[in-house]
Amino acid sequence: MAFAPARSFAQTHMPSGQAARLATYAGLVIAGSMLIALAGKITVPFFPVPATLQTLAIFTIAAAYGRNLAVATLAAFLVEGALGLPVFTNGGGLAYFAGPTTGYLAGFVLAAGLTGYAADRGLDRNPLKLFGVNLAGSAIILALGAAWIALVFGADKAIAWGVGPFIYTDVIKAALAAAIVPAGWQLASLFRR
Template identity: 55%
Template sequence: MSTAIASRPLVSLALPQKGAARLAAQLFLVIAGSLLLTLSAKTKVVFGPVDMSLQTLAVLGIAATFGMRLGLATLLFYLAQGAMGLPVFQSSPEKGIGLAYMLGTTGGYLAGFVVMTAIVGWAADRGWGRNPFKLFGTMLIADAVMLAMGFAWLALLIGSQQAWQFGVVPFVLPDLIKAALAASIVPAVWALISRR
């Protein structure tokens, strides 16, 4: 496999090179990615002010597979759907919809997902998606930034002690496992493609 191919995100191997076909494929991926984010958000376990879901795994996987630009387009499209009132978030519509929900207890985490996507997508654009150790390290940094943003916003709403207890501590181990899974799956797919 050439160096140019190895230093691109995984999805670039399946995209047409240019023209309307490439744009259509990218649009399809953005829509499919936003659906995956919605499904992962709805798979949840209640832990207090912020519920646990598979969304972190989905965000990491999309960023590592799509790269920064397409990953950010997917996340922003997902957030736009939520802002318009579609029930795409974890606890919507039962805990609210639209911007009111986005400014609630999960607001910092939603913003953190965008930054997480940018960090992991940047690494994927440089070919780090092929190396599980580099990818895992990048995902840990991205997850720490996302948790910090979620904590900071939640602390404004419910106080720092409560935010730490309910918004960070319960998520550390599950997020480590999700990062390890995502950092294993993407390089494994690269390895399969490389053999072909």
Template identity: 50%
Template sequence: MALNSAALAPTYLPSEGTSRIIRQTGLVVLGTVLMTVAAKTQVPFFPVPQTLQTLAIFGIAAAYGRNLAIITILAYLAQGIMGLPVFSGVASGPAYMMGPTGGYLVGFIIAAGIVGEAADRGFSKRPFAMFGTMLVADMILFALGFVWLTTLIGASKAFEFGVAPFVLGDIVKIALASAALAAIWKLLRRA
């Protein structure tokens, strides 16, 4: 199969028909499982432990492209709204969505759209371009989370607890995601 598609997953999907829909559905399910595992995975990091959610979001978006990535993140959030234990803690449901992480959860959708659009334009093959795009998407994700958290605990505490402890970890995750996608493309070109 020729690697002429800009995003990774669409390259390997049939161009139309039932088979394409089945594979897209499988990718959405796989993506929601990856998001759940990433949310539940705590990685020791300074100054606070980190989950792998942003790594999963950026990886999924860069691999799937904009539309499939947004559908995947929306499916993940819908599972959480329905009460399934997909988020980092044990809580879920509509009340959880309105809590301190609400802005970040909305940011997941926006960030997936930005990174997915860049992947659709071929950025996932270029690690520095994808790194920059993911960094911008992450800043927007943080901004949405910060603004929401500010309404609950004030700007100073929102920055102290909701932004500052996670910046370095997210930069590491962005570097890993952008490098991994470029490496996968290189491997596929050789195959």
């Protein structure tokens, strides 16, 4: 059974003129990448990768923006970091991509694409369905993060360092993100009345 195409929250509330729409897209990408960067600064120290609020920001942005805009936002975030802007949890620069968080960064893009794709199909209006999609996104992030940890520190560290510390917090963040965007739809419908 195929999903019927829908419009994300951002697409639904986009201005009608081409120039205004492009300016809004650019503004959303910049604002989204800044939100992800700020969420990365709120940490709980674990070794070698701290827990942050980035996945909460990423899932919320992806559900609100839809796939294309969400992936563009994550690409901008990664480019900003590669250029040396301190958008990553512990700084920025190309050398950061050789550190322990590289797998998670790659997972962020795939998870944003998955949640954004679900939003494009209308699942962003249902908290339970969106929660399931966010959990799948969390699994992708943790799998890629653990794979990179295994590569850098050894396979015996992959689960203990790459997955274990994040399971509970990732479930909570997936649930919170799954509540935020459907609530936004509800609020928007109240203002249209």
